[in-house]
Each structure stands twice: as structure tokens, then as C-alpha cells.
Amino acid sequence: MSKLDTPKLETYLQTPALKSDSMASSGPFKANADMQKSLGFPGEKIDNWQQVAIEKMGETIEKYRSIPVFLDACVKCGACADKCHYFLGTGDPKNMPVARQDLFRSVYRRHFTFAGKYFPKLVGAKEFDESMLDDWYNYFHQCSECRRCSVYCPYGIDTAEITMAAREVMNAIGVGQKYCNQILGKVKKIGNNLGMPEPALRDTLLDLEEEIEEDTGVAVKLPLDNEGAEILLITPSADFFAEPHIDGLIGYAKVFHQSGASWTLSSYASEGANFGMFIGNYDIMREGALRIRKAALDLGVKRIIVGECGHAWRVAYSFWNTLTGIGGGAADEYALQLQNQLDQNYPQPQHIIEYTYDLIQKGQLAFDKSKNDHRTVTFHDSCNVARGSNMGGIENGQFLLPREVIKAACNNFVDMSESTIKASTFCCGGGGGLLTDDLLELRVKGALPRMQALKQSEETSGVNTLAALCAICKSQFSKVLPYYDFDPFMVVSVHQLVSEALLLDGDNSQQESKTL
Amino acid sequence: MSLISILFAVFFYLAVLLCLVGVTLKVAQYASTPVPLKIPTAPAPLTKFGVVLRMMREVFLFASLFRASKWTWLFGWLFHWALVLLFIRHLPYFWPGEAPQILHQTEPLKYAAFPLIFGLSGLLARRFFVDRVRYISAPSDYLLLLLLIAIALTGVLMTFAHYYPDMGMVYSFAEGLITLNWSELPSESVFLAHIFMVFVLIAIFPISKMLHAPGVFFSPTLNQVDDARKKRHISDWAIDKEKNSKSG
Ligand code: SF4
Ligand code: SF4
Numbered sequence: 001m002s003k004l005d006t007p008k009l010e011t012y013l014q015t016p017a018l019k020s021d022s023m024a025s026s027g028p029f030k031a032n033a034d035m036q037k038s039l040g041f042p043g044e045k046i047d048n049w050q051q052v053a054i055e056k057m058g059e060t061i062e063k064y065r066s067i068p069v070f071l072d073a074c075v076k077c078g079a080c081a082d083k084c085h086y087f088l089g090t091g092d093p094k095n096m097p098v099a100r101q102d103l104f105r106s107v108y109r110r111h112f113t114f115a116g117k118y119f120p121k122l123v124g125a126k127e128f129d130e131s132m133l134d135d136w137y138n139y140f141h142q143c144s145e146c147r148r149c150s151v152y153c154p155y156g157i158d159t160a161e162i163t164m165a166a167r168e169v170m171n172a173i174g175v176g177q178k179y180c181n182q183i184l185g186k187v188k189k190i191g192n193n194l195g196m197p198e199p200a201l202r203d204t205l206l207d208l209e210e211e212i213e214e215d216t217g218v219a220v221k222l223p224l225d226n227e228g229a230e231i232l233l234i235t236p237s238a239d240f241f242a243e244p245h246i247d248g249l250i251g252y253a254k255v256f257h258q259s260g261a262s263w264t265l266s267s268y269a270s271e272g273a274n275f276g277m278f279i280g281n282y283d284i285m286r287e288g289a290l291r292i293r294k295a296a297l298d299l300g301v302k303r304i305i306v307g308e309c310g311h312a313w314r315v316a317y318s319f320w321n322t323l324t325g326i327g328g329g330a331a332d333e334y335a336l337q338l339q340n341q342l343d344q345n346y347p348q349p350q351h352i353i354e355y356t357y358d359l360i361q362k363g364q365l366a367f368d369k370s371k372n373d374h375r376t377v378t379f380h381d382s383c384n385v386a387r388g389s390n391m392g393g394i395e396n397g398q399f400l401l402p403r404e405v406i407k408a409a410c411n412n413f414v415d416m417s418e419s420t421i422k423a424s425t426f427c428c429g430g431g432g433g434l435l436t437d438d439l440l441e442l443r444v445k446g447a448l449p450r451m452q453a454l455k456q457s458e459e460t461s462g463v464n465t466l467a468a469l470c471a472i473c474k475s476q477f478s479k480v481l482p483y484y485d486f487d488p489f490m491v492v493s494v495h496q497l498v499s500e501a502l503l504l505d506g507d508n509s510q511q512e513s514k515t516l
Numbered sequence: 517m518s519l520i521s522i523l524f525a526v527f528f529y530l531a532v533l534l535c536l537v538g539v540t541l542k543v544a545q546y547a548s549t550p551v552p553l554k555i556p557t558a559p560a561p562l563t564k565f566g567v568v569l570r571m572m573r574e575v576f577l578f579a580s581l582f583r584a585s586k587w588t589w590l591f592g593w594l595f596h597w598a599l600v601l602l603f604i605r606h607l608p609y610f611w612p613g614e615a616p617q618i619l620h621q622t623e624p625l626k627y628a629a630f631p632l633i634f635g636l637s638g639l640l641a642r643r644f645f646v647d648r649v650r651y652i653s654a655p656s657d658y659l660l661l662l663l664l665i666a667i668a669l670t671g672v673l674m675t676f677a678h679y680y681p682d683m684g685m686v687y688s689f690a691e692g693l694i695t696l697n698w699s700e701l702p703s704e705s706v707f708l709a710h711i712f713m714v715f716v717l718i719a720i721f722p723i724s725k726m727l728h729a730p731g732v733f734f735s736p737t738l739n740q741v742d743d744a745r746k747k748r749h750i751s752d753w754a755i756d757k758e759k760n761s762k763s764g
Pocket of ligand 2: 075152153154155157
């Protein structure tokens with residue numbers, strides 16, 4: 001654990017005093033030429049970058065209505081100013097959502113509005129110069145695109161949209177971020193963020209099968225590339241190797257096993273995460289989604305289910321149908337083929353939580369909740385699930401379903417303070433392409449609001465387990481919890497809780513423990 | 517007609533023209549710009565009816581702002597509603613011919629000037645005293661508030677402190693602007709200042725942050741139905757892209 005000045009947890013969340021430019025030099029590493037080129041971006045900052053950047057800004061303004069509307073509509077009321085976890089954790093005023101937008105807006109005003117062209121000083125219009133670009137790079141990489149600000153803005157202004165547009169502009173002039181672009185290169189080449197090839201994946205899955213059988217005596221399978229399976233599971237690749245993610249994967253496998261469904265993973269589309277969203281690039285995001293469509297077609301599955309990953313679920317739920325036509329309405333040959341192939345009795349895609357929840361509702365899963373009695377569990381709503389998706393097709397289902405699944409598996413559940421959960425949830429501090437060690441200071445500080453709420457529930461209700469349903473949240477919490485004197489192992493997958501309490505047919509160990 | 521009457525009449529038409537043309541252009545821009553992705557924000561309605569309710573909560577009650585900051589909400593909400601009431605109060609002046617009976621009952625609406633000034637002063641005070649709001653304020657943000665306050669104050673001077681102009685002349689000047697039957701403008705300076713500033717306000721509408729008024733209706737985070745899995749939502753440019761790429 002490296003030394004950092006970790007903020008102190010107070011009894012209540014405090015709005016910090018402004019510390020101007022305190023995070024001005026805390027931007028992430030830049031992508032090198034190879035990483036940039038592999039995605040079709042210029043290898044390094046181009047000579048006429050200003051001109052190209054302005055053109056690219058113009059393009060985003062023409063292609064995305066959110067951009068001109070958000071840039072024009074802001075009245076600088078400041079309602080969003082104290083809603084961002086990065087501002088709350090760092091006090092840097094440029095981490096206030098409106099100030100972050102203003103980096104984009106001031107250039108927009110200078111080049112695209114009457115007032116800014118003729119009265120720049122009056123309306124805060126600014127030139128796109130080197131120092132502005134530095135600010136763009138730093139502060140648009142200190143936004144996790146969590147959309148919390150949008151919930152409080154009277155016009156729904158979503159800073160995430162501006163951040164995505166800004167990253168798109170920066171990539172177009174050859175100024176990309178290493179973490180995102182390196183990972184996207186790996187997906188493109190190999191199919192997952194880790195660059196884990198098929199044989200390694202197969203080995204991992206076999207190991208897991210052995211482990212489960214040793215634990216339970218039941219031969220739970222984790223099939224790979226199983227043609228003709230009913231269900232294709234798309235999950236973030238972190239589920240294959242990282243702790244505590246892997247225990248969630250075991251949980252999904254047990255649920256599938258118990259439901260009797262045939263299912264499979266795909267080695268071609270072994271990644272649910274889609275960092276194309278983080279860099280605001282429609283084409284790259286679409287490529288990722290098309291990989292999944294191809295895998296679904298090749299394997300001939302009837303259903304697509306998405307594992308625990310926040311932004312992956314936003315992309316799947318909100319964007320897949322747009323990007324690849326997996327639901328209804330697309331007319332190209334592949335989409336039509338897929339529409340015929342998929343079972344239209346189910347929403348496509350579905351989240352693993354929806355799948356498990358349905359089984360619980362139908363009484364098809366039995367639990368020994370006492371297995372989780374050593375835990376007092378609270379649930380962290382992941383920002384992309386909470387503010388970018390739905391579950392169950394009912395209003396606020398994305399808040400309800402995960403809690404119901406947890407409660408089916410655990411006796412002790414308590415929520416954290418109302419202003420920090422559900423639609424108002426705080427980002428873990430590592431989302432939006434910021435889960436990299438070169439941003440550790442930002443990540444630790446950005447976790448402050450969540451840590452504060454957790455501390456409060458620990459003190460008042462004895463919470464000792466933090467359940468999450470996002471690969472990024474889980475990794476981020478594992479890393480930052482110790483900075484706030486929490487046990488890093490207190491974070492678990494929702495499906496780990498399911499896994500631990502689920503009764504499997506033919507599991508001797510559990511039957512014994514029950515009769516004891 | 518006096519020179520000043522002519523100048524004011526011209527300025528009025530110019531301001532209204534700028535405003536109408538500017539807002540039309542902006543609305544046309546917003547309306548014609550595609551929304552390629554479904555991006556409703558939480559709590560997202562699942563039906564069209566839900567979107568209508570959400571919009572009404574935002575437009576009439578400022579629901580999100582209420583959640584965000586009670587003071588800003590109080591000041592902002594009072595100011596906007598007072599403005600609406602005072603707008604109604606001003607309608608009889610411009611009504612061609614005999615105004616309907618109901619508009620003659622609007623006299624008590626003049627008291628809306630006080631919540632208006634209270635709200636605006638609160639917002640201005642926030643800009644000065646809350647360090648976060650001060651940081652994000654440009655000169656234009658202060659000036660717009662000052663302009664509104666000055667309009668309200670001159671109005672109050674006329675209504676409550678006996679600086680009122682010859683009301684008969686006001687009626688015929690205002691009505692004349694609408695019916696193109698121009699007449700002489702009263703020359704009281706408070707009155708002239710009042711309407712001059714209102715004309716400025718109208719003129720700068722489409723080049724200022726007052727665009728939030730049409731903008732809010734175009735905000736995709738607020739006006740979209742959360743039904744991405746049920747219906748395909750796609751923009752024209754994305755369809756073109758699909759047609760052009762071989763693998764679909
Ligand atoms: S999207 Fe999240 S991280 Fe970005 S400015 Fe808004 S609140 Fe902050
Ligand atoms: S809440 Fe919305 S309108 Fe107010 S300052 Fe923030 S982005 Fe601007």
C-alpha cells in the first residue's frame with residue numbers, strides 16, 4: 001500500500017473548501033503511439049491539433065444532441081457542484097461537474113457561439129491552448145462518467161456526455177489515455193481486456209470446476225464455446241481471474257446448474273466490459289457489441305445473459321439494441337438472424353441478477369441463509385447500473401432486484417444512508433476508465449463519500465460485508481478499502497452471497513450441515 | 517412622434533425579431549441534431565406518460581433542483597413563478613382592444629415583484645458568498661441577475677413609489693406596438709429604463725443561458741423513455757454506418 005494522504009472520515013460527509021488546482025497534475029499516463037494506432041487514432045499529438053480539435057468538437061455537436069443542449073442550457077446554478085465524489089474527495093474546483101463541463105464549454109463558446117466570438121471575457125469563453133488541453137486531459141480523466149451530477153441538475157445535464165465527447169476529441173488529435181486504449185487494443189486483438197487467449201481461459205474454467213466439485217461434491221460445469229447451448233453468458237473478464245470476482249462467477253455457474261439450463265461462455269467474446277463507451281467512441285463501442293452478436297450467432301444460443309459489470313450492463317441494456325439490433329427493429333441480415341434465433345419470450349439481453357431473481361420468484365432456488373449469518377451485508381449500487389439501466393422491466397427494478405437477491409441469500413441486510421444509494425449512489429471512485437494505478441491518489445480520494453457512508457453503517461449496524469455487482473467496483477474497493485482502515489476482503493460479488501447459501505442438489509456437505 | 521418614441525419602437529421590434537429568429541434557429545438546431553443513444557438518467561420513466569410527468573415535475577416544480585439544494589431551489593422557484601405572474605400582469609397593456617375581464621383582475625399580481633426580488637437577490641448572494649458558485653460564475657452570470665433585479669426595481673418604483681407614467685399613454689404605446697398603430701411614449705425616465713432593459717433581455721435571450729428554457733425540453737436525459745430493450749433506438753447517421761459496413 002503506497003503512502004497517500006488519505007482523507008479522514010468524518011461523521012458526516014463534508015463539502016470541502018476549494019483547493020484550486022490541487023489535482024492539476026494528477027492526470028493518467030498517456031497512450032503510446034502503438035496503442036493509439038491500433039485503434040485508428042494518430043500516434044502522437046498532431047501538429048495542427050487545435051484546428052482538428054475544433055473540427056472534432058463541431059462533429060460531436062452535430063452528431064449528439066446532448067452536447068449542444070447541455071452546453072447551452074447550463075445556468076451555472078451550482079446545484080451539481082457538490083455532487084461529484086471527485087470534488088468531495090479532492091476539493092479541486094475543476095472537479096465540480098459544472099466546472100469540468102466549463103473546460104469544454106469555454107472553448108465551445110469561443111468558437112461556436114455569437115457571445116463567445118465577440119464578447120469572450122464577458123461569457124467566460126476561452127481559446128483552446130496548451131494549458132487548456134492540459135486541463136482537458138487531467139480533468140476529463142478525473143470523471144468516472146458516473147452521471148450522479150445529472151440526477152441533480154435541473155436540466156439533466158450529464159457531465160459524462162461531455163467527458164466522453166472530450167475524450168473523443170483528444171483521441172482524434174493523438175492525445176489518448178494509456179489505460180483505456182491499451183485495453184481496447186487487447187479486446188480488438190484477442191477478445192478480452194486481459195488479452196487472455198482461449199487455452200488459458202479454458203484452463204481457468206477447468207480449475208474452477210474442480211474447485212467447486214471439491215467444495216460441494218457436485219459437478220458444476222463452466223462450459224466454453226458450447227454450440228447449441230441455450231444461454232450465452234457475457235461477463236467481464238475480471239470474473240475469470242480476479243478476487244472477489246471469481247466467486248461471483250462460481251455463483252452464476254451454480255445458479256445455471258441448479259436451474260438445469262444449458263449455458264456457455266464464448267472465447268471469441270470473452271469480455272463483457274466495453275471501454276468504447278468510456279472514450280465516447282461509437283464505432284469502437286459497436287465493434288465490441290458486434291463481437292458478442294457474432295458469438296451469439298455462431299453458438300446458436302437462445303438467450304444472452306450479462307454477468308456482474310456496471311458499464312457492461314449499461315452498454316448491454318441501453319445500447320446493444322441500438323448498436324447491433326439484438327432486440328427488435330434492426331433490418332440487417334445478421335440482426336434479423338439473431339432476432340429469429342433469440343427467444344423473444346425473454347427480454348434480450350438479461351442481467352444475471354434478473355435471471356436469478358426470476359428463479360427465486362418461481363421458487364426454483366433454495367437457500368440456507370444461515371451460511372451467510374456471519375455477515376451483515378450492505379449493497380453498493382454501481383453507478384452505471386443505477387443511472388444507466390434497468391432490471392426486471394419495472395420502475396426502479398435496478399435497485400430492487402439486487403437487494404431481493406441478496407436478501408434471499410442473507411439474513412442480515414442493511415442499506416447505507418439514503419443519500420448515497422440508488423439513484424443518488426456514489427461512484428466507487430474507479431469507474432469510467434480510471435481503474436489504473438497511475439490514478440491511485442484520485443481513486444482513493446474519490447472513494448471518500450462511499451467510504452464515509454460505509455463507515456457510518458459499520459458503526460450503526462455492524463456492517464462487515466460490502467456487496468457489489470460491478471467488476472470495476474469490486475477491484476476498486478479491494479484496493480482502496482485498506483486506505484480507510486477497512487478489511488479489503490469485505491467486498492464480495494452479489495453472486496458470491498448466492499453461491500455460499502444456494503442449496504445444490506446432491507451437495508452432501510450442505511445437507512450434513514443442515515441436519516447438524 | 518418624438519425621436520425617442522421611434523427609437524423605442526424600433527428597438528422593440530428589433531429585440532423581438534432577434535429573439536424569435538434566434539430561438540427558432542436554436543430550436544431547429546436541437547430538433548435536427550440526432551440523439552444516437554438511449555441515455556435517460558435515473559429515476560428513468562419506462563413509458564411516455566412517465567416522461568410527461570417527469571417533465572412537468574421538472575418544469576413546474578424544479579424537482580431535481582429541490583433534491584440538490586433547497587436554498588437554490590427556493591430562490592430559483594420563487595423568481596421563476598413570480599416572473600410568470602408578472603408576465604400575466606403585463607398582458608393587458610398589450611392586449612389589442614378591450615382585454616378580457618379576467619385580465620383586469622390581475623392587479624394583486626403586482627405583489628409578485630417582491631418574491632421576484634427576493635429570489636433574484638438570493639441567487640445573486642449565492643454567486644458572491646458560496647465559493648463554489650463564485651468559482652463557476654462568469655461576468656455575464658452576474659450581469660443577467662443584475663439586469664433582472666434592475667427591471668424588477670424600476671417596476672416596483674413605478675407601481676409602489678408613484679413614479680408611474682401616464683397609464684393611458686402606456687396602454688396606447690404598448691397596444692400600438694402590437695397593432696402597428698404607433699403612438700407617443702411617456703417620457704418618465706424610470707419607465708424608459710424599465711422597458712429598455714426588458715428589450716435588452718428579450719434581445720439577448722437566444723445568445724445567453726436563457727436558452728435553458730427551450731433546452732430543457734430537448735434534454736435527452738430527461739425526455740427519453742427508458743425502453744431500449746423493447747424498441748430499437750437509432751439515429752440516421754448510425755443507420756448509414758450500418759449500411760456501409762459489410763459485416764452489418
Ligand atoms: S459524471 Fe460523476 S465523476 Fe463525472 S462529473 Fe458527474 S458526478 Fe463527477
Ligand atoms: S446543476 Fe446543471 S445547470 Fe446547474 S450548474 Fe450544474 S450543470 Fe449547470
